[in-house]
Amino acid sequence: MKKSLSISDIVALGFMLFAFFLGAGNIIFPPMAGQLAGENLIPAMGGFLLTAAGLPLITVVAVATAGGTWDHLTSDLPKKVALLIAALIFIIIGPAFAAPRAGLVAYEMGIRPFVSQPGTLHLALFSITFFVLAMALAWAQGSLLDTIGKVLTPIMFVGLVALSVAVVLNPQGPIIHAQGDYMSQPFTKGILEGYLTMDTFASLMFGMLLVQAINSKGVTERKDVARYLIAAGVIAAVGLCLVYIALFYLGATSNGIAAGLENGGAILAEYVKALFGDKGQWVLSVIVLLACLTTAVGLISASSDFFSKNTKLGYKFWVVVNGSACALVANVGLAQLIELSVPVLFALYPIAIALVALTFVRPWLPNPKLAYRFVLMIAFICALIDAAKVAGLDVSLFKFLPMFELGLGWVLPTSAALVGMLFTGSQQSDIEKQAEA
Incomplete structure (x- = not known):
C-alpha cells in the first residue's frame, strides 16, 4: 500500500x-x-x-x-x-x-x-x-x-x-x-x-x-x-x-x-x-x-x-x-575557527554551486561525463585563486579575471565552461576518454 x-x-x-x-x-x-x-x-x-x-x-x-x-x-x-x-x-x-x-x-x-x-x-x-x-x-x-x-x-x-x-x-x-x-x-x-x-x-x-x-x-x-x-x-x-x-x-x-x-x-x-x-x-x-x-x-x-x-x-x-x-x-576558539574556515569555503563553495548547476542542466548536456569533469575542474582551479587571495597570498597575476577583486573570479570562467558544454556533443569522445584515464 x-x-x-x-x-x-x-x-x-x-x-x-x-x-x-x-x-x-x-x-x-x-x-x-x-x-x-x-x-x-x-x-x-x-x-x-x-x-x-x-x-x-x-x-x-x-x-x-x-x-x-x-x-x-x-x-x-x-x-x-x-x-x-x-x-x-x-x-x-x-x-x-x-x-x-x-x-x-x-x-x-x-x-x-x-x-x-x-x-x-x-x-x-x-x-x-x-x-x-x-x-x-x-x-x-x-x-x-x-x-x-x-x-x-x-x-x-x-x-x-x-x-x-x-x-x-x-x-x-x-x-x-x-x-x-x-x-x-x-x-x-x-x-x-x-x-x-x-x-x-x-x-x-x-x-x-x-x-x-x-x-x-x-x-x-x-x-x-x-x-x-x-x-x-x-x-x-x-x-x-x-x-x-x-x-x-x-x-x-x-x-x-x-x-x-x-x-x-x-x-x-x-x-x-x-x-x-x-x-x-x-x-x-x-x-x-x-x-x-x-x-x-x-x-x-x-x-x-x-x-x-x-x-x-x-x-x-x-x-x-x-x-x-x-x-x-x-x-x-570562535575567532580562530572562523578565520581558518574562510579560505576553505572560498575553495570549495564554487564546486558545490557548479555541481548544483550541472544537475539542473544535465538533460541538455550532450556529453554529461565530460561536462561534469571539465566544469568542476574549472570551478576548482579558479576557486583556489580566490581562496589564496582571501588567505593573503599574492595572486595579482590573475587580476585579469572578471570580478577577481570581488572574490568571485570563478563565476564567469565556470559559467562559460558550463555554456560551452551545452554544445559539446559526442564528437568529443576522445577527450572524454582522456578525462576518464
Whole structure:
C-alpha cells in the first residue's frame, strides 16, 4: 500500500531542515552585516539571502531532482572523485568547522554571559557536555524527525518570533551610513558573507538525511520523496529568510547600543538586553542553545551516516568519533575557527554551486561525463585563486579575471565552461576518454 506523509509530518520535516540550517553562523553573521551595511541594508541583505537561503533551497531541489542520494548527484563523476568531494564537504560541515562552531557559539552566547570568570576549563567542560548531548540525540537516526522537527524546533521558533516582533516594534537606534566594503559593493559583500553560513554544503547532505527521515515513515516512491523534500526545503528557506531579515534589521538599528562590537553575537546579546532587560539573556540563551544543538545533531548524524556507508565501521561508531572530534576542535576558539574556515569555503563553495548547476542542466548536456569533469575542474582551479587571495597570498597575476577583486573570479570562467558544454556533443569522445584515464 502506497504511503504518504500527513500535513503535520511535512511541516515537521520542514521544521527539522530549518532547525538543522539555523545554527551558529546563521545567528552571528546577519547582525554584524546589518550594522556594517547601514543605509545599504537592502542590497546587502539581498546578496546574503541569495547565498544563505536561496542557494540551500536550490540545492535541496537539486538533490531531490537527482534522486535524493550523493551517488545519483555525482553519477557522471569518477567514483573516487565524487567520494573525495563528499568526504571533504562532510569533514568541513562535520568535525572540522561547522559543528564545532555550533558548540562555540552556544557557549559564547548561551553560557559565558552567566559565568563570572570564564576560562578554558569552562569551555572544555561545556564542549564535552554539549556534544555528548548532540551524540545522544543523533544516536537513533529514525527518531530525528520526531525529536527535532516536532519537539525542539517549535520551542526555538516561538522564541525567534518573539524576538523578531520586538525588534520590528522597538528598534534601538537609527540606521546610519554604510561601512567598509558595504559602502561600494553591498550586494557582493552580502553574497560572500552568505558563504560563511556553510548552508549550501549542508543542504547537499541534509537533503539525504531528510530522505532517510521520509523513508522511515514508509514513503519510498522516488517522486513522492522528491515532492516532500522540496516542500521541506521551501518551508526551511522561508523560515531562514524571515530570521535573516529580522537579524539584519536588528543589526542595522543597533548602533545606539552596540556600536563597535566585534561580532554579531555580541550585538544580538546587547540588543536583547536592551529590549528585555537582564532576563532577556535567558531567552536568548535558550534560543541559541536550541539552534546550535539541533544543527550539531544534524551535522553529526549526516557525517556519521556518510562515513558508515563508505567504511566497514557502523553509524554509531562514527557518531562517537565525529562528536568527540567536534568537542576537541571547539576548544580552538570562535575567532580562530572562523578565520581558518574562510579560505576553505572560498575553495570549495564554487564546486558545490557548479555541481548544483550541472544537475539542473544535465538533460541538455550532450556529453554529461565530460561536462561534469571539465566544469568542476574549472570551478576548482579558479576557486583556489580566490581562496589564496582571501588567505593573503599574492595572486595579482590573475587580476585579469572578471570580478577577481570581488572574490568571485570563478563565476564567469565556470559559467562559460558550463555554456560551452551545452554544445559539446559526442564528437568529443576522445577527450572524454582522456578525462576518464
